[in-house]
Amino acid sequence: MKLFDYYRSSAAYRLRIALALKGIPAEQVSCHLRHGEQHSPAYRRLNPQGLVPSLTVGETVLTQSLAILEYLDETHPEPPLLPGDALGRARVRSLAQLVACDIHPLNNLRVLKYLKDPLGQSQVTIDAWIGHWILEGFAALETRLARDSDTGSWCHGNTPGLADCVLIPQLYNARRFSVPLEAFPTLLRIDAQAAAHPAFHAAHPAQQPDAEPGA
Amino acid sequence: MKLFDYYRSSAAYRLRIALALKGIPAEQVSCHLRHGEQHSPAYRRLNPQGLVPSLTVGETVLTQSLAILEYLDETHPEPPLLPGDALGRARVRSLAQLVACDIHPLNNLRVLKYLKDPLGQSQVTIDAWIGHWILEGFAALETRLARDSDTGSWCHGNTPGLADCVLIPQLYNARRFSVPLEAFPTLLRIDAQAAAHPAFHAAHPAQQPDAEPGA
Numbered sequence A, B: 001m002k003l004f005d006y007y008r009s010s011a012a013y014r015l016r017i018a019l020a021l022k023g024i025p026a027e028q029v030s031c032h033l034r035h036g037e038q039h040s041p042a043y044r045r046l047n048p049q050g051l052v053p054s055l056t057v058g059e060t061v062l063t064q065s066l067a068i069l070e071y072l073d074e075t076h077p078e079p080p081l082l083p084g085d086a087l088g089r090a091r092v093r094s095l096a097q098l099v100a101c102d103i104h105p106l107n108n109l110r111v112l113k114y115l116k117d118p119l120g121q122s123q124v125t126i127d128a129w130i131g132h133w134i135l136e137g138f139a140a141l142e143t144r145l146a147r148d149s150d151t152g153s154w155c156h157g158n159t160p161g162l163a164d165c166v167l168i169p170q171l172y173n174a175r176r177f178s179v180p181l182e183a184f185p186t187l188l189r190i191d192a193q194a195a196a197h198p199a200f201h202a203a204h205p206a207q208q209p210d211a212e213p214g215a
Helices: A010-022 A041-046 A065-075 A086-102 A109-116 A123-147 A162-176 A185-195 A198-203 B010-022 B041-046 B065-075 B086-102 B109-116 B123-147 B162-176 B185-195 B198-203
Strands: A002-005 A027-030 A054-057 A060-063 B002-005 B027-030 B054-057 B060-063
Touching (some): A002 A010, A010 A065, A010 A198, A060 A065, A060 B086, A065 A162, A065 B086, A086 A123, A086 A162, A086 B065, A086 B086, A109 A123, A123 A162, A123 A185, A185 A198, B010 B162, B054 B065, B060 B065, B065 B086, B065 B162, B086 B123, B123 B162, B123 B185, B162 B185, B185 B198
Parallel strands (some): A002 A027, B002 B027
Antiparallel strands (some): A002 A054
8 A cells, every 4th residue: 555645734644543543554655745746747647636645555546535544444444443333433424524524625735825826815814714614613523522422532432533533633733823722622632642642643744754844 | 314404505415315315204404504593502502513414313413414424324225325345435435525525615605704704705706716616626526537437327336326415416506606517528427317316306406395496
């Protein structure tokens, strides 16, 4: 397997966590987003969206991080990323999608670039945009996690799973943009636990071969 | 089951297609997005994000349309929305997520409202924004569908599935905003087929009890 990766991509970071949790070896190929390497014709042939991550499995190229997480869980079931019951799986997927559909895409690099040009927005306005969607999403997530009896020491029960693979990179991202997090004690509790977990540590942007100073 | 629905919500439309394909009865409860009913305290207790759809299953409230589609497929397996092999499932999920993560959230009502206020963008600029993300996503989707041998008369093979449940509402949405579609012959071919399919017809916004003129 080859993982087309970028140290600071939070969608790629999700996959690095899952690969580390399951002990699956994958060759990392860095695709430097700030240098536009995702737009090269060769990469676009692999991934017509020009986004990371992509994961090659033999001749097949997998795209979209949530689809890849499900694939990894189906083909390498231990330890599982999803619970054994359908309602539990629906809960975990919905927590992951709250972040992956309703926070992250709004703050992706291509969107921030569009806000700058052609929309002509200032960096202050763009930073407010980033914070707005993170805070709105995290408020709903905190409400759900704090009230649900299914929440354990992780998002669902007492082992890390799919929702944690998605939440932790979004928390990293929030800190990068100095978004205040004190209103989200349950998210911070899970984040502190992840910081002490070897798989989450190994997947952290600062630990990647293409990391730059400040990661 | 109760489906908290809005005729023009493309995320709710996905679920209506799946419910119709599988013949699952669900009571529709309209949540008028333009009137802000999704922000009522009662609805926020069900769905802290204040978004539709939500689906109640007994006392449990399910949120996030892709998670609910997977739940419906797991609990009502016939006809299946996902193929039988892991690589096929990864492909179908990635096609669905290309739309559900990288097109739809950027054009959701709450985002268009933010562009208007506080960002002060004109309707012309907002319409260009909508078109930009649809065209960018559809271009990648057309490339993938046109080149992949797994594409059949539907997105994957010759029966409608999860990716079609997500694609067809996005095409409806594109037409609402007068986005030109002639560059996407494969998408249009699948759309024409869906228009002639009873489940897709029943799920169409114009067929819903809360439809307004022009749907």
